[in-house]
Each structure stands twice: as C-alpha cells, then as structure tokens.
Amino acid sequence: MRVIGAVTGLCVLLIGIFVAWSWATREPEGEIPSVEPSGWEYRWGDSPQDSAGLPAWLNDAALGWQPIAFPANPPERDGRDKVWFRLHLPDNQWHDPVLFISSIDLIAQVYLGDRLIYQHGDFDEGDGIAFAGWPWHMIALPRDFGGQTLCLRVFSDYTSIGLWGQVRLMERGEAYRQIIRRSAWDVAVSALALALAVFAAIFAASGVERRSFGAIALFAGASGLMLLAEAPARQLIAGNPLGWDLVRAFSYYMLPVATGLILAHWLQGRARRWMQRLWALHLAYVVLVMGLVQGNVINLSLTFPIFDGLLVATLPAMLALALWQWRTLDGTQRTVVMCFALFAPLLLADMLVAHGFIPWQPIPLSFGSLAFSLSCVAISLHRYHRVHRELARSHETLEQQVATRTEELAQLVEELEGLSYRDALTGLYNRRHFDAAYAQAGRRAVSRGECLTLAILDLDHFKRINDRFGHDAGDSVLVTLAGLLKAHQEVGESVCRLGGEEFALLSHASPTVLAARLERLLGRLLATPLKRGEWCLGHVTFSAGIASYPLHSASPDSLLRLADEALYCAKRGGRSTVAIHSDSAAPRLQKADARSSAGREGWDVSSDAQPSQEETGQDDRRAGRGRRRRRKGSRRLARDRERARGEMVL
Numbered sequence: 105m106r107v108i109g110a111v112t113g114l115c116v117l118l119i120g121i122f123v124a125w126s127w128a129t130r131e132p133e134g135e136i137p138s139v140e141p142s143g144w145e146y147r148w149g150d151s152p153q154d155s156a157g158l159p160a161w162l163n164d165a166a167l168g169w170q171p172i173a174f175p176a177n178p179p180e181r182d183g184r185d186k187v188w189f190r191l192h193l194p195d196n197q198w199h200d201p202v203l204f205i206s207s208i209d210l211i212a213q214v215y216l217g218d219r220l221i222y223q224h225g226d227f228d229e230g231d232g233i234a235f236a237g238w239p240w241h242m243i244a245l246p247r248d249f250g251g252q253t254l255c256l257r258v259f260s261d262y263t264s265i266g267l268w269g270q271v272r273l274m275e276r277g278e279a280y281r282q283i284i285r286r287s288a289w290d291v292a293v294s295a296l297a298l299a300l301a302v303f304a305a306i307f308a309a310s311g312v313e314r315r316s317f318g319a320i321a322l323f324a325g326a327s328g329l330m331l332l333a334e335a336p337a338r339q340l341i342a343g344n345p346l347g348w349d350l351v352r353a354f355s356y357y358m359l360p361v362a363t364g365l366i367l368a369h370w371l372q373g374r375a376r377r378w379m380q381r382l383w384a385l386h387l388a389y390v391v392l393v394m395g396l397v398q399g400n401v402i403n404l405s406l407t408f409p410i411f412d413g414l415l416v417a418t419l420p421a422m423l424a425l426a427l428w429q430w431r432t433l434d435g436t437q438r439t440v441v442m443c444f445a446l447f448a449p450l451l452l453a454d455m456l457v458a459h460g461f462i463p464w465q466p467i468p469l470s471f472g473s474l475a476f477s478l479s480c481v482a483i484s485l486h487r488y489h490r491v492h493r494e495l496a497r498s499h500e501t502l503e504q505q506v507a508t509r510t511e512e513l514a515q516l517v518e519e520l521e522g523l524s525y526r527d528a529l530t531g532l533y534n535r536r537h538f539d540a541a542y543a544q545a546g547r548r549a550v551s552r553g554e555c556l557t558l559a560i561l562d563l564d565h566f567k568r569i570n571d572r573f574g575h576d577a578g579d580s581v582l583v584t585l586a587g588l589l590k591a592h593q594e595v596g597e598s599v600c601r602l603g604g605e606e607f608a609l610l611s612h613a614s615p616t617v618l619a620a621r622l623e624r625l626l627g628r629l630l631a632t633p634l635k636r637g638e639w640c641l642g643h644v645t646f647s648a649g650i651a652s653y654p655l656h657s658a659s660p661d662s663l664l665r666l667a668d669e670a671l672y673c674a675k676r677g678g679r680s681t682v683a684i685h686s687d688s689a690a691p692r693l694q695k696a697d698a699r700s701s702a703g704r705e706g707w708d709v710s711s712d713a714q715p716s717q718e719e720t721g722q723d724d725r726r727a728g729r730g731r732r733r734r735r736k737g738s739r740r741l742a743r744d745r746e747r748a749r750g751e752m753v754l
C-alpha cells in the first residue's frame with residue numbers, strides 16, 4: 105500500500121510539473137521581451153553618508169566610477185569586501201517591470217535614485233556581516249524608472265563579489281515563467297531521486313543488501329535534495345534562502361560520501377581502503393562544517409570553496425580507484441562506474457562555473473544525477489530480485505529437507521512403534537500387541553459372527569532348562585519355539601509372546617483344528633530333541649489351553665480366562681498336552697494329547713470358574729490373570745513334587 109501511495113504521489117507530482125512546464129513554455133502574445141541592461145559602472149569601497157543619512161555616492165555624478173561590462177568581480181580587488189555598481193536605466197517598456205538577478209555575492213542594497221528599493225542581508229550587524237543565502241532576486245521597479253539611476257551597494261568576503269548569472273529587466277510574469285521553465289526538469293528528477301531514495305531506504309530497512317541499499321538511498325536522497333535546493337523554483341516552495349542553502353550544502357557535501365560508500369563496497373584490498381578513507385574524509389568535513397555553521401563560527405558561504413577544493417582532489421581519485429579495479433567489477437558495477445564517470449565531470453564543471461572559471465551557464469547536473477541514481481536503482485533491483493530468487497530457492501531446499509526429515513521421523517516413529525509391539529528376544533508380537541489384537545479380533549468376531557479361537561502355550565519345566573543349561577540356553581529354546589509357532593502360523597492368525605515362557609495364538613480356526621495343529625507341533629518337538637551347540641537340551645514340550653468364541657463363551661472377552669483354565673488343566677494333567685475348554689453346558693476341559701495314548705483320550709476336567717456371560721471383558725481378563733497367577737503357584741508346587749520324584753522331560 106505504501107508503494108502504491110508513493111507511486112501515485114509521484115505521478116501526481118510529475119503531472120503537476122508537466123502542466124507548469126506547458127504554461128511556462130507557451131509563447132505569450134504581445135509580451136515585450138526581456139532586456140539585459142548595459143552601461144554598468146563600479147566603484148570600490150563604501151559610500152559615506154550625507155547630511156540626510158543617505159549614501160553620498162547616490163548623487164555623486166562622475167568621480168571614481170569605472171565602466172564594467174557586467175556588475176561582478178571588478179579588477180584590482182585587493183582584498184576589498186565592498187563595492188558599488190550603478191546603471192542608468194533605459195526607458196520602461198513593461199506593465200509590471202522587475203529586475204531579475206540570478207544571484208548576488210553576498211549582501212546587497214538596491215537604490216533607485218535616492219530611494220532604497222530592495223535589500224538582501226544586513227549591512228549593520230555588529231560582529232561581522234552574516235551570510236543570507238544565495239536566492240534569486242526579483243526587484244520590483246516603478247513604471248517610471250526610465251532614465252533613473254539604479255545603484256547597488258554590495259558586500260562580499262567570498263571569492264566573488266557582485267552579481268552572478270542573469271541580470272535582466274523584464275515583465276514579472278515572464279520572470280516567473282523562466283523560473284518554472286528552468287526548474288521543471290530538475291524538480292522532476294529531484295522528485296524521482298527522492299522517491300528512489302525512499303524505496304532504497306525501505307529495502308535497506310527490510311534487511312536485504314542493507315549496505316548497498318543504504319548507500320544508494322543516501323546517494324539518491326542527497327542528489328535529489330541538491331537538485332531541489334538548486335532549482336530556482338525552490339523559492340516558490342519556501343521563501344527561506346538560507347535554509348535552502350543549508351540543504352544544498354549538506355546534500356552536496358554528502359554526495360562524495362554516498363558515492364564512496366557505494367564504490368568501496370565493490371572494491372578490494374588497497375583500493376577499498378583508500379575509497380573508505382576518502383568517504384570518511386568527506387563525512388568528517390560534513391560533520392565539522394555543519395557544526396561550525398550551526399555554532400555561528402563560520403559563514404556557510406565560506407565552506408563551499410573549501411569543499412570544492414577538496415572535491416577537485418577526491419572526485420578524480422575516486423574515479424581513478426574505481427577504474428583501477430575495472431577488471432574485477434561485474435557488468436552492473438561497471439555501468440554504475442560509467443555513470444559516475446559522467447556525473448563527476450558535470451559536478452566539476454558546475455563548480456568551475458560557480459567560481460567564475462567558466463562563464464555562467466546552466467550545467468545539466470540533473471542528467472548525471474538521474475543517470476547515476478537510475479543505474480544504481482536498476483542494479484539494486486536486479487540484485488534484490490536475485491537475492492529473492494536465492495531465498496526462494498533455499499526456502500524450497502529447506503522445505504524439501506523438512507519433508508525428508510519428517511518422512512525419516514515418521515519411519516522412525518513407525519519403527520519405534522513396531523518395536524514397542526515386538527518382543528525383543530523372539531521377534532514375536534508382545535503382550536501390548538496381543539491386548540490390542542485380542543480386543544480388535546473380539547470385536548470383529550462379534551460383528552461378523554465369526555469364530556475366534558485363542559490358544560495359550562506354556563513351556564513345560566522351563567525353569568529346569570534355565571537352571572541346568574543356563575539362561576542363554578533357555579533364551580534359545582524360547583526363540584526356537586517362537587520360530588516354530590511362526591512357521592505354523594496361518595494367514596489371519598496372530599502369534600504373541602505373553603511373557604516369560606508363555607505364548608498366545610489367536611486364530612479363526614475351530615478349536616479342534618487348532619488343537620490338531622498344535623499337537624502336530626508338539627509331536628515334532630517330542631520327535632526331535634533340541635540342541636544347542638554341543639549341548640543336547642533334550643525334548644522340550646509345551647502345554648496348551650484352547651478356548652473358542654462362540655463355542656465356549658458368549659463373549660470373546662472371556663476367552664483368555666477360559667484358555668488359561670484349559671492350560672492349567674493341561675499342566676495339571678501331566679503337561680505336554682493340548683487341552684480344549686469343554687463346550688458342554690457345564691464347562692469341562694477336553695484334552696488333546698499329542699502322544700494320544702488311548703488312556704488319555706477324552707480326558708476331561710471340570711472347571712469351577714465359568715464366569716457369567718454378562719461380565720465385562722476387562723473384568724474377565726483381570727480375574728483370569730489373578731487366577732492364573734494362583735494356578736502358576738500350584739503348578740510350581742506340582743513341579744516341586746515332580747522334582748522330588750526325580751522326573752524330568754529333558
């Protein structure tokens with residue numbers, strides 16, 4: 105929004121300048137042209153006052169006056185700071201006549217006959233005469249001025265003394281038109297440069313290429329202000345000549361600082377250091393001079409020649425340093441240096457005109473300023489665009505990196521999640537997974553009316569293996585059984601290690617089919633003794649308890665307890681056995697024995713712990729676990745008894 109506002113403001117200003125320019129350049133009908141009066145005379149020194157308190161030279165007819173082509177810098181000054189000029193005015197041809205003077209060095213009074221008609225500055229200040237600025241002067245003349253004598257009393261302690269630029273008799277309207285005509289271009293360029301300065305300052309403040317944009321903002325701002333302060337129209341904007349000259353001096357003195365800053369940024373080594381010294385020298389001059397002027401220690405007018413002397417030395421040096429490293433500069437930097445090479449001579453020419461080394465003529469400083477500012481801005485925008493492109497690219501890379509990292513993290517989380525559901529020893533799913541899978545399978549079985557069968561397996565006399573062959577041997581037995589269970593697992597089944605030497609198998613097979621499979625597995629274990637290295641661990645067996653929904657229970661939640669009870673019966677019945685929970689109304693356990701001796705066929709034990717079907721699954725599971733703990737204790741007792749008898753399956 106700010107940018108749109110600034111652009112709109114700039115457009116309005118340019119349109120205004122164009123309208124003013126059209127008005128100023130139109131040829132007014134019947135207007136009498138301006139005239140540069142001739143016949144000037146000068147006289148060094150100051151006039152004494154007569155009895156009436158008027159300067160006596162106003163009526164001094166002949167003595168001491170010398171002819172001069174233009175009322176400025178009479179010969180043989182010899183350090184004098186006061187001079188008089190006079191002119192016999194031609195006949196009046198204008199309706200509203202004025203005498204237009206581009207500039208006066210420095211203080212002046214203008215008399216027509218014996219009347220003071222104009223004054224610039226003050227002759228009567230106590231301690232020294234103060235500089236009052238270098239405005240243009242539009243001295244109103246009465247219509248009957250023809251044939252009268254015009255006298256100018258002038259004071260100057262500056263390098264020049266007298267009038268400067270144009271001195272013409274003309275119509276007042278024509279004078280204004282000339283002012284606008286001469287100012288329009290400079291004001292337009294100045295507005296453009298100031299707008300560019302604002303943009304560059306905004307870019308610098310936003311942190312992009314802060315130093316380059318800062319230096320460009322300084323240069324564009326300084327050159328824009330300088331052009332405005334030098335444009336004749338400045339006095340139509342604000343009638344404070346001294347204020348304008350302060351602005352002009354400050355902006356003019358800051359130009360080499362800004363230029364040095366821009367160029368130093370691009371140079372290397374010694375050239376860079378020298379460039380830094382040069383701009384620092386100019387900055388020191390600005391600070392010192394502005395301080396002294398504000399403290400009324402020196403007149404602002406005296407700071408111009410000193411600065412100009414400094415500039416004559418430093419400007420070519422800056423240009424030389426930039427050209428010295430021409431080969432190290434890139435294309436855009438060379439363009440700026442070329443614009444600087446155009447601007448520097450214009451500045452020097454302007455200075456030579458100001459000091460009278462070249463006859464008065466307008467120097468198109470604005471062209472140099474415009475070219476330099478525009479090239480700086482074009483290049484900066486180009487760089488800004490490049491920086492943004494790089495930023496966008498790195499942003500994209502960053503996004504890609506974030507996506508890759510996120511993916512890796514997701515994989516890691518998945519792995520960790522997988523690990524948290526896995527038993528570290530056997531690689532089977534653990535109890536945590538079993539709980540979730542059991543609950544889910546239960547829900548599915550209920551909703552689809554499917555069969556869900558749970559088998560719990562427990563290694564027989566596992567403690568003995570640990571005790572006899574060591575814990576590692578016990579581990580390898582667990583891994584072996586896990587491998588066998590996985591190998592026998594069918595599609596849709598889930599095998600988990602519940603903990604210790606206890607495993608669970610969730611299946612949709614019927615209890616008898618599952619029991620038959622487990623018996624076959626048990627048969628394999630019985631057929632082949634387990635080995636570990638050179639050690640023979642003997643025949644390892646397991647006992648298993650099976651319960652099935654809806655065959656044995658009205659709710660899948662009870663399966664764990666029922667299978668656990670069946671397992672208890674299998675253990676109690678001699679181990680190495682697969683026991684199925686009885687599906688009769690009074691729950692009993694059927695035993696399926698892998699060794700299938702006739703005597704063991706149809707082995708049943710009664711269960712006194714059949715729960716009511718209304719019991720919640722959670723309660724069932726908790727109660728089941730408690731009972732299993734108790735039964736494990738009684739199994740341990742039985743084992744101890746076996747140990748006492750000296751029996752061992754291994």
Ligand SMILES: Nc1nc2c(ncn2[C@@H]2O[C@H](COP(=O)(O)OP(=O)(O)OP(=O)(O)O)[C@@H](O)[C@H]2O)c(=O)[nH]1
Pocket residue numbers: 529562563564565566567568570574575576577578579582603604605675679736739740743
């Ligand atoms: N090597 C090994 N042993 C384990 C592991 N987890 C539990 N155990 C052992 O397994 C044994 C289980 O012993 P018990 O509860 O008495 O069961 P058991 O000896 O198999 O007897 P029954 O189940 O009555 O046939 C204990 O000695 C535990 O230390 C394991 O991860 N690795």
